[in-house]
Amino acid sequence: MESYERHLITHAGHPIAAPLSDASVDALLAAALAHVPDGAGRLLDLGCGEGAWPLRALAARPGARAVGVDVNGAALAAAARAAEGAGVADRLTLHETSAAGFTSDQPFDAVLCVGATHAFGGLLQTLTSVRPHLAPGGCVVVGEGFWERPPTPAALAALDAVPEEFADLGTTVELVLEDGWAPVFGHTSSLAEWDDYEWHWTGSLTRWVLDHADHPAAAEALETATAHRAGWLGGYRGVLGFVTLVLRAAR
Template identity: 65%
Template sequence: MDRQRISRLAHAHHPIAAPLSDGSVARLLDRALAGQEAGRALDLGCGEGAWLLRALAARPAWRAVGVDLDAAALTRARETATALGVERRIGLHHRDARDFTAPEPFDLVLCVGATHAFDGLLPTLAAARELLAPGGRLLVGEGYWEREPSRAALDGLGAAPEDFADLATTTDRVLADGWTPVYGHVSTAREWDDYEFSWTGSLAGWALDHPDHPDAAAAREAADRHRADWLHGYRATLGFVTYLLRRD
């Protein structure tokens, strides 16, 4: 199975591709959209458009653009937008987020759980800077080390120690790059566990429901491998922080 299909199946019951509860998503969006009745939002690595669709449903005068490489996820986003009646206020682009440009800047740029598309946090900040309007806001989610990673944690994530830093150092890097956190959320252990059990459970459940499908065995294997990597590797080691940032 290709990684995009695995991700779609795994996120069937947790459409936000990050360890965030519905309440946390709502609070982050409320702060990101606060004080601005109308505006333009951009999600770099939007997947099925969950962040943008929530924003449009809550703010009738906002418009949005989503960019992603997963054509099937974008199709789902269009279908959901139509069901919500917001399809005329969203544009979806099937392309690499690193290559995306726009004639006008955006009031809000989002990249939550997708900084790997830019090879890390600082390149993501640089890309967002070019697309953000003066006074605009950036909502970005990134991993960090809650403790020194073990070899099992690194192997489970396919990561190197330098891929992340601790929360203080990560925040210092954001500040040094000219951004100011005006809000933020550190995902809780409960949010992480819910996310991982939902991810692996949705994928394994699909395999059980479709035993004769050619991809069933691969889906079950991916779910079992991911669960083991998490429980025996990076659980309580990898954290996740979502910043709401403004430029100085």
């Protein structure tokens, strides 16, 4: 099964590809665009996938415009269809290119990179790369993992990670501050949000297998769902955290 097909299936019931509830997403978007009056604003989502964040922002702000960037053509096609269905296609522009390679001649009031900092090589590299995209007073919304507690061997194995890959929450925020950013809002995902995300991820893929038992990729998909669920429940559940920060440049 191609990775893009798996992504579309695993996120069918949870379009936000991160452990965030709908209420949390709305609060983060409101904080990111609080400085923009009259329901307007320009938003850029780097690593937008199926466009869940831009679509949510455009639905709530009738004067807003958004740009989504992703290397996944199938996900972008799904985003375009969703935008048509929501009646916001004329306000959403999609680019099939790398997040790190995207350029624009216009700045943005909010730049999002939630759960996609790997595209830039890490959190601080992401912040360096997105800074030129920001309009004066604009906000970055960045979502990043952190260690809730020291990672266990089981957690590291499930995530294919090393201890240095993430810091704890306090150190993560300190790194952002030292890099010249000021947090104006943030959300630390709860265990319930994590569970909801993971049950949707594994459950949607398992449901697809049951409904497509004759598909050539069914066995691979079932193995993926089983391994993912085991790695989450027996490895990183309660160990890996996720924080989404709304940042403004302090210098």
